[in-house]
Amino acid sequence: MASKTKYKKKELLKKCPTGIAGLDEVTEGGLPKGRPTLICGEAGCGKTLFSLEFIVKGAVEFNEPGVFMAFEEKTEELSTNVASLGFDLNKLIAEKKLKLDYVHIDRSEIEETGEYDLDGLFIRLDYAINSIGAKRVVLDTIENLFIGLSNKAILRAELRRLFEWLKNKGVTAVITGEKGDGQLTREGLEEYVSDCVILLDHRVENQISTRRLRIVKYRGSVHGTNEYPFLIDEDGISILPVTSLTLESKVSSQRISTGVRSLDEMLGGKGFYRGSSILVSGTAGTGKTSIAAYFGNECCNRNERCLFFAFEESPEQIIRNMRSIGLNLEQHLKSGCLKFHASRPTLHGLEMHLLVMYKMIREFKPKTVIIDPITNLITVGTVSELKSMLVRLIDFLQKEQITVMFTALSLNNAVNEQTDEGVSSLVDAWLMVRDIEYNGERNRGMYIMKSRGMKHSNQVREFVISSEGIKLVEVFLGPEGVLIGSAREAQKLMEETGLALKTHSHSSKEREIERKNKILEAQIEALRFEFDSVKEELNRSAVEEELKREIIQKNRSKMLRLRQGDMTEKKSNHLKPRTK
């Protein structure tokens, strides 16, 4: 269904845009121009509204006046019924953009005798069309003729003629028909209207109703064949195409903060990419909503709009709870930056939720969307349905460059961790918060499972929620690995104790050394004294010896002098060794 084929088809078959949100995408341009289209479905599936919106939008948006021929409801009833949708029929009638014609068929006042035809209807229709130059015609519900008239053979022939006549008239017609047994309409109108048949459906599953639309056939045109859920609300009908999904969305390399500084640091210091989708999953009570609220708060702080879809708590509850961790969401609510949309998952079916989100996002134009939690939606659908819904939502948000954060409750088992609602492969970043039960206490741990296109930390970080907010605690490595919670505190304390003890022992050792040193010095002193005395002793004896020798020498020379009297000094010197 690329755009190229669309143009090709356009040449073949002119289409008439309906103006109904989403339908023109599904039909690639609208209903077949100048041909009748059958809209069928059970009572209360929205046929009348559908056809009326076709007429009103045609008159208002495409400047194509329309005739609405009602066989069921009186014109006043119609005007009143659709006034709640913001359609002012009386104004359009006054502007000659719309003509309502109520065909009243009262069985009790009608007799049939013999041959007749429906020329009266043709003439009426023709008159109505010509009076305002109508391009669009609705016949709602033409099968009522079969209730009023009994000659089916004539009716069938006349209806066939009517559709031919409408084609020749060149008006784009919508004919509604009630669903019959085993066929699309009670009287088999689909046999006559062969160009385009749209089936509306209103199904209730698990007490939850979902409206769906399917194009049964569309001759000469490519069209979506799926069942498309649609919503009727105060703006009329909106259809959400399932298959208009392409992977062509723009990407931004702008980074936005998570609101938690330490988490930003784990994400390369800058946070997530704008327009990316982030999944925060974890077990109960791990602080997923808190992370989401911080993210939303940060978005509001940047003065950007944030839309918060709450499926678990009421806005007041969230505001109160976040106040307890130091977040003031109320100010953003007042300034209009933040908007909550809280609803029970069981309020609508999944598709309705998607449509509501889709519409709200279009209206509020947020930069960030938070869905808390997606897992609650599983109560109204299966995993595959939820996945299909989320695929479309993510795709839509990416196209609009809106950052989205989902929270998801995961059960505590490994299988689930890997396949959180099957969306893990769709999201760009995935944060896991989990309980770490250790040593009789539970602590929160967080890690980044993936974060496309950026450097990110691979560490499991302990994550603390206090009255000051969310904090990722510095990694604390103990002798046995990463420590968390009170074990971390204990280890911290232990290390402090150790330090104190160490300093203590250190000083006592020092004193010991001091003492030892003193002893040593004392010993050295003593030894020196000893040595001194020995030295003195030795010196003394040497001196004595010298003295002795001198004295002996002196005595000897004295003796010699005494003995030799006049002998010269020389001789005596010469003789001295001999004598010795």
Add this chain to the structure above:
Amino acid sequence: MTAITWELKLYVSGKTQKSETALRNLKKYCEEYLKGQYKIEIIDLLKKPQLAEGDQIFAVPTLVKKVPEPIRKIIGDLSNKEKVLVGLNIIPVKK
């Protein structure tokens, strides 16, 4: 017979076989049962299409009797005499 006048309108679209038959039949019945007490107005929707909405005409030919009450519409070429007479309250419904 009282002095009530049957006000009858016959809606047709141009001069077709069916409308001719209807008019012929109607005149015949009126002459037979309501002589002097009836008025027939023939409205050709091809000429006055705006009148179709007021009397809620969707099939032709349609005979509309407004007076005397109740309002009755008889669709078709009026070939079934009995039905027409019942429809116009000329004869009561046969048990």
